[in-house]
Amino acid sequence: MPLVSMNEFFPKAREKKFAVGQFNMNNLEFAQAITDAAQELNSPFIFGVSEGALKYMGIEYTVAIAEAAAKKSGLPIALHLDHGSSFEVAMKCIRAGFSSVMFDGSHYSFEENIRLTKEVVKAAHAMGVSVEGELGTIGGVEDDISVDEADASLAKPEEAIRFYEETGVDCLAIAVGTAHGMYAGEPNIRYDIIEKVSSQIPVPIVLHGGSGVPDEMIRQSIAAGVGKINVNTENQVACTQAIRDVLGKDAKVYDPRKYLTPARKAMVEVVKSKIELFGSANQA
Ligand SMILES: O=C(O)C[C@@H](O)[C@H](O)C(=O)COP(=O)(O)O
Numbered sequence: 001m002p003l004v005s006m007n008e009f010f011p012k013a014r015e016k017k018f019a020v021g022q023f024n025m026n027n028l029e030f031a032q033a034i035t036d037a038a039q040e041l042n043s044p045f046i047f048g049v050s051e052g053a054l055k056y057m058g059i060e061y062t063v064a065i066a067e068a069a070a071k072k073s074g075l076p077i078a079l080h081l082d083h084g085s086s087f088e089v090a091m092k093c094i095r096a097g098f099s100s101v102m103f104d105g106s107h108y109s110f111e112e113n114i115r116l117t118k119e120v121v122k123a124a125h126a127m128g129v130s131v132e133g134e135l136g137t138i139g140g141v142e143d144d145i146s147v148d149e150a151d152a153s154l155a156k157p158e159e160a161i162r163f164y165e166e167t168g169v170d171c172l173a174i175a176v177g178t179a180h181g182m183y184a185g186e187p188n189i190r191y192d193i194i195e196k197v198s199s200q201i202p203v204p205i206v207l208h209g210g211s212g213v214p215d216e217m218i219r220q221s222i223a224a225g226v227g228k229i230n231v232n233t234e235n236q237v238a239c240t241q242a243i244r245d246v247l248g249k250d251a252k253v254y255d256p257r258k259y260l261t262p263a264r265k266a267m268v269e270v271v272k273s274k275i276e277l278f279g280s281a282n283q284a
């Protein structure tokens with residue numbers, strides 16, 4: 001199966017009230033683990049790729065790996081630019097074979113964010129590519145750039161509704177209290193904001209900062225209108241911990257396969273648990 005736009009699975013997710021996981025790809029082992037987990041549970045999913053990860057992996061390798069995953073698994077998989085910072089980066093990804101892009105204009109003024117997002121939507125839709133927009137500021141560390149919790153501002157429902165109406169995005173990330181990275185305590189998720197916006201727009205709300213959010217909060221967020229949930233940090237932690245365990249037990253190990261195999265297995269378990277929690281198992 002070729003890579004698909006997120007609109008391939010969003011209508012079903014909304015109708016059946018489940019969320020599709022965006023799992024970030026940082027290298028080949030991440031891609032394999034995510035695909036194996038999804039294949040075992042017959043789930044659609046989204047490969048998220050940040051600009052930092054793109055630089056690390058190279059755009060050609062990234063697209064080739066995602067296409068191989070889609071072909072091998074037969075699952076509906078979207079390859080999605082995560083937190084794209086400009087029209088140019090979004091177009092570069094689309095030209096290379098991405099089936100979906102995020103334009104993160106949350107650092108611009110509201111009106112400028114609308115104007116820039118609209119341009120991306122117009123170009124992307126003409127090529128059958130789906131678009132995610134962002135409103136409000138999500139706290140924590142995003143692709144190595146730290147946003148102070150105090151600077152993180154929640155999205156205003158009226159603005160979010162107007163943002164959707166004017167831009168025509170296919171899903172909308174709004175700041176509702178989650179943060180990137182692991183939480184010191186528990187997040188305070190504003191289900192009321194999710195519900196208010198979701199009841200007025202026909203596309204899913206996106207929850208960034210999905211790592212470390214307690215299961216019950218995830219379930220409540222999906223019930224309120226979240227249809228896409230981003231997870232990266234939990235996979236990074238599981239991967240690194242497994243590598244530490246192997247090297248900690250035997251400092252003489254030098255074959256990368258000896259520590260990357262357990263690392264990949266650890267990530268398969270993380271992704272499977274998220275797919276079960278998000279309700280997307282058997283929805284491919
Ligand atoms: O940090 C990245 O490279 C990707 C994240 O910004 C992603 O969009 C995300 O929201 C993941 O959240 P987390 O796993 O809770 O850090």
Ligand SMILES: [Zn+2]
Nearest residue numbers: 180208209230
């Ligand atoms: Zn994010």
